[in-house]
Amino acid sequence: MSQFAINLLFVGASFALYIGIAIWARAGSTKDFYVAGGGVHPVTNGMATAADWMSAASFISMAGLLASGGYANSTFLMGWTGGYVILAMLLAPYLRKFGKFTVPDFIGDRFYSNTARLVAVICLIVASITYVIGQMTGAGVAFSRFLEVSNTWGIWIAAFIVFLYAVFGGMKGITYTQVAQYIVLIIAYTIPAVFIAIQLTGNPIPGLGMFSTHSESGLPLLVKLNEVLNELGFRDYTADVDNKLNMVLFTLSLMVGTAGLPHVIIRFFTVPKVADARWSAGWALVFIALLYLTAPAVASMARLNLMTTVYPEAAGQVESYEDAMTDPLAYEDRPGWIRTWEETGLITYTDKNDDGRIQLYNEGNEDFAETAEARGWEGSELNVNNDILVLANPEIANLPSWVIGLIAAGGIAAALSTAAGLLLAISSAISHDLIKTMINPKITEKGEMLAARLSMAGAILLATYLGLNPPGFAAQTVALAFGIAGASLFPALMMGIFSKRVNNKGAVAGMLTGLLLTLLYIFTYLGWFFIPGTNMLPNTAENWIMGVSPLSFGAVGAICNFIVAFAVSSATEEPPQEIQDLVESVRYPKGAGIATGH
């Protein structure tokens, strides 16, 4: 059987499973559509949350970014897990006690203002659509490779499937399909990692193998990796970063973004009790950590594998790296995975010095230019897109073809589950918060469902269009979404619970400040509404204010949000007594009913 057929078989079988579950658990009422009847066990909910959470960014893109950035990109690992600590302690239990469907519901009620509700809807939509763009980028990479089509076609196919899937599922379908998706994706991620860890270190647990000895050279794996990278002018994999401010702010942005993203928060409305919301967050993090503890191992091992593929003689116990580095792989002899990925356009090779061999090194390093020149190199010749690393991993390690089929299914599951969760959050914000609560309270259930589905279609078209020219690699685009959510929604939610003094005016001013400041900073460097070519400054470290990257700015936006909200609130009147009583009541679990609509 050809690889193409095996991929189709695995992807097809996993789809049949999800669709089967979605039909079996088809949403009947609007309440089922949004929150799965409020009766999901914490472990089940944790697993579904993990699938919802771990998107194309975590599954497909993150290890690639770790591999290229090394220590500096640890921010993704800490940021996307540390947010659960905040979520579990600062938001989830109280929002569960509050007992409504959506994030704008809470903000609108707590700040007793439809303006606040509307601003929350806008923040939610901007953050979620940005997030979906990242998913489309990742899913596009996966589909293009496994269906052997161009990247653009891959994105359109992904859009079509995500749409079908989200529109017919609703939350209840999604909760159980997401459990299935979690299982598919974690197996798909772990199996190749285990094989590679055994090949490279003899240790079957990737997370431990990363810190043990590289069998072929007898050196610790990370020492070996640093050595090889050094010889090619790259920074040490484990090198410390100079700009710690940016690293701290980036990590903080991802953490508060995690706690501010509506599709994750909405998950905690579906557990039966307040105590379960706390446990759910813990279980979600356990299931997430299974992948996140493996990802750094995948990253370091894949980077070493890539380097030793291009420079085969650098792999073992090397006496002189000079010999190994001047004897790189001939382009003619390139392995099959380079050939197949070249077809998608995500790996490109240009023989700059016409020697028929592949040179891959850090051409931007001025200190290294002399060495490169002495070796007769005229530029790095192989360009590998970061986002392909995890998907290409089994091929790089020569694993059997069923493993490749499995990882295809896993990557697609990751992108689908998150995109569906986000579309659901967007559609509920529009149909429930905007139309039902604010514009036309008399809308029928049928009308509400129709509005929900139409808004899903609109959101996905927009995200797909922008995903064709994405503002970054999947994980970077997703990181922008986190910055936006963290700067706008998280502070409002937290102040709504922990402060009785913050009033409607303060919350609205704070949210607008956080949202607009963050968007302004992002658009300045990445182009207005991410349209390429419309950026006002080049997106490089020299142009960033104090070296703070657009990805990190969400934390600054969040801090400004808090300051403005408190300043405006203290200059204006106290919230009315019934609102202060509402704040009081969300603080205690006693008396929580199941999530209600109205």
Add this chain to the structure above:
Amino acid sequence: MADDKANAAAYWKANVRLITGCLIVWALVSYGFAILLRPLLAGIPVGGTDLGFWFAQQGSILTFIGIIFFYAWKMNRLDKQFGLGE
């Protein structure tokens, strides 16, 4: 009624104190050990690199799990103790 109020206030105070403690540990392992204090921990070797690198890539995640389960367990006890559980 006054008792209820005092009880509820004490519960909330205990919760905020617990959250503060947990957040200190949370910040220490991530922003501290893994980023800002990494140079200080550079002398402690872990599998070919240093402790700060390990905290950045794995240690912080393991600590986060510990923090959440500790918080959930402790809060369930507080819920019962103050009679404010469900």
